[in-house]
Amino acid sequence: MTDTAVRIDGDMLRLPGGVAVRFMRTLRLPEKGTHDLPPGLGAFPVRRISDHAGTVPAEWLARGGVMLPMYLREAMWLSFASSSEPAALQVGAGKVCAVSGRPWSDRLSRDPQNYVALPRQPWLDGINSGSGTVRQFVAVPLGLGATVEGQVTGEEVWGGVQLQSFPLEERRRAEWREAERGRRIPLTPDLIGGVFGSLPPPAAPTATGAAPGPGGAPRARAAAAMGLGVGGSMRQEVYRDERPLAHYTTEPAARVFVHLVTPPQWRRITGEEPPASPVDRAAYTKAGLPWFDYYDDDAQDVAPSDTLGAVRPVGEWIGDDLDPWEPPAPGQVQHLKDTPGRPVEDGDW
Numbered sequence: 001m002t003d004t005a006v007r008i009d010g011d012m013l014r015l016p017g018g019v020a021v022r023f024m025r026t027l028r029l030p031e032k033g034t035h036d037l038p039p040g041l042g043a044f045p046v047r048r049i050s051d052h053a054g055t056v057p058a059e060w061l062a063r064g065g066v067m068l069p070m071y072l073r074e075a076m077w078l079s080f081a082s083s084s085e086p087a088a089l090q091v092g093a094g095k096v097c098a099v100s101g102r103p104w105s106d107r108l109s110r111d112p113q114n115y116v117a118l119p120r121q122p123w124l125d126g127i128n129s130g131s132g133t134v135r136q137f138v139a140v141p142l143g144l145g146a147t148v149e150g151q152v153t154g155e156e157v158w159g160g161v162q163l164q165s166f167p168l169e170e171r172r173r174a175e176w177r178e179a180e181r182g183r184r185i186p187l188t189p190d191l192i193g194g195v196f197g198s199l200p201p202p203a204a205p206t207a208t209g210a211a212p213g214p215g216g217a218p219r220a221r222a223a224a225a226m227g228l229g230v231g232g233s234m235r236q237e238v239y240r241d242e243r244p245l246a247h248y249t250t251e252p253a254a255r256v257f258v259h260l261v262t263p264p265q266w267r268r269i270t271g272e273e274p275p276a277s278p279v280d281r282a283a284y285t286k287a288g289l290p291w292f293d294y295y296d297d298d299a300q301d302v303a304p305s306d307t308l309g310a311v312r313p314v315g316e317w318i319g320d321d322l323d324p325w326e327p328p329a330p331g332q333v334q335h336l337k338d339t340p341g342r343p344v345e346d347g348d349w
Contacts, residue, residue: 005343006256008066011043013344016253017167018085019118021078023068023258025275026125028075029136029232031313037125037234038136044068044076047270049259050345055269056259060225064347065160065257069266069274070139073314075231077125077137080118085167086176088115088241088248091124092162093137093228094149095349098127099238101152101307106252108166108245113302115166117241127230128238129308135230138314139260146317147227152307158349159227161258166248226260229314238302257349 007014013021025041046066049056060067070076078091088108090097095104100112108115116124126134127148140146142156150156168176263274 004254006254006346007343008046008048011046012082013046013066013163013256013258015087015089015163015165015256017087017165017173018083019080019087019089019165019167020082020084021080021089021163022082023161024077024079024123026075026077028073028138029234031232031315034133034233034235037236038075038077040077040079042275043079044070045272045275046258048342048344052269057225060259062347063257063259063349064345065259066344067259067261067266067269069263070226070260071263071277072139072141073231073318074139074277075136076139076228077123079123080116081122083118085119085173086243086247087118087168088166089118090115090162090164090166090252092164093127094147094153094156094158094160095162096148096152098124098148098308099302099305100128101305103153104162106164107250108248110241110245112305113238113241115241117239117243120239120241124238125234125236127308127311128302128305129230129311130233130304132235132237133233133304134236134238135308135311135313136232136234137228138231139226140229140314140318141226141262144317146229146314148229148308148311149227151311156227159225160260161228162255162349163258164252164255166251167253168247169249172247226262228260229317230311231313231315240302255346256344257347 004016006016009020011022015021023044023046025044027038027041029035029038046068049060049063049065049067053061056067080089090099090105090108092098092104096102097104097114099116100109100114102109102112102114105114124134126136129135142150142159145151145156147156147159149158167173261269266272266274
C-alpha cells in the first residue's frame with residue numbers, strides 16, 4: 001500500500017484502502033417510536049486540526065485529526081457511498097464501538113463484530129442498539145453524562161468520533177480487483193438535499209434549564225468539546241460481514257480522530273461562519289421532501305449490543321424534545337435497493 005495517510009477531499013475524509021466517509025447533516029428524529037431514514041441536508045465542513053494549531057485546545061492538537069461544527073442536539077449520519085473497495089471500518093463514539101458497544105480496539109473482532117463492512121454498508125445513522133434498528137447520533141457537550149461514552153464507561157474523557165480502517169490484505173485485494181476488472185460498480189449516491197434554501201432555519205437550541213442526567217453525571221473532562229449521545233430510533237440494519245477476518249490486514253491502515261465543536265468555537269478557531277442551524281422537521285415534511293427506507297434482502301443484521309441498547313436518549317438528560325413532529329406521508333418514503341488533499345496528522349489517543 002503506497003499511501004497510509006488520511007486526507008480531506010472537499011468535505012470528505014479518504015482513508016487508505018478506498019474508504020471514504022462523509023459526515024451528513026440531517027433531521028433529528030423524535031425520541032419515541034421507530035422511524036424511516038431521515039434525509040441528508042448536506043455535508044458538515046471538515047478542517048484539519050493542524051491547520052489551526054494556534055487556536056485549538058492543546059489536547060486537540062495532541063490528538064491530531066480533523067474537526068467539524070455541530071449544534072447542540074443536532075443529528076448526524078455517516079455516508080460511505082464513495083468507498084471504492086472492500087474494507088472494514090471501525091466507528092467509535094468517545095472510543096466506544098458504535099457497533100459492538102465494546103471499548104475501542106486496534107484489532108477487528110467478529111464475535112461480536114466491531115466494524116462495518118464496506119461497501120455493503122452504505123451508511124450508519126447511529127449506534128447498533130436494537131434488532132434491525134439504530135438510535136440516531138446526536139451531539140451533546142461533555143460534562144452532562146449524556147454521551148454514549150459517559151453512559152457506557154462512566155466517564156467522559158474523549159468525546160468526538162473515531163475512525164479506523166482495515167483494507168483487504170494484498171493478495172485478497174489483487175483477487176478482488178481482478179474479479180471486478182471490466183465491470184462498472186454502481187455506488188449508492190449520497191442523499192444530499194440541495195433544496196432547502198427557501199426553508200427558514202429555526203433558532204439554534206440551547207441547554208438553558210437542562211436537567212441533570214438520571215443516576216447522576218459521570219466524571220467530566222474540563223475541555224471545550226462535544227460527543228455523541230443518542231436520539232430517536234430508526235429502521236436500519238448493521239450488516240454482518242460475509243468475509244473472513246483473515247481477508248483483512250491485521251493492523252489498521254489508518255485512523256483519524258474527529259473532534260466535534262460548537263458553532264461559536266468553530267467561528268473562533270477557524271474564522272469561518274458555521275452552517276446555519278438545520279431546518280425543522282415539520283417544515284421539511286410539509287414541503288413534501290423525501291424520507292427513505294433501505295433494505296438489502298441478501299444481507300444479515302448484526303445482533304444488537306446489550307450495552308448500547310441500554311444507552312438512554314439525550315432528552316432524558318437535557319430536557320424534552322419540543323420541536324413539532326409531522327410524520328411523513330406514505331408517498332414521501334422512498335424505498336432504496338432490493339482527489340486527495342494534504343495528509344491529516346494522527347496523534348496520541
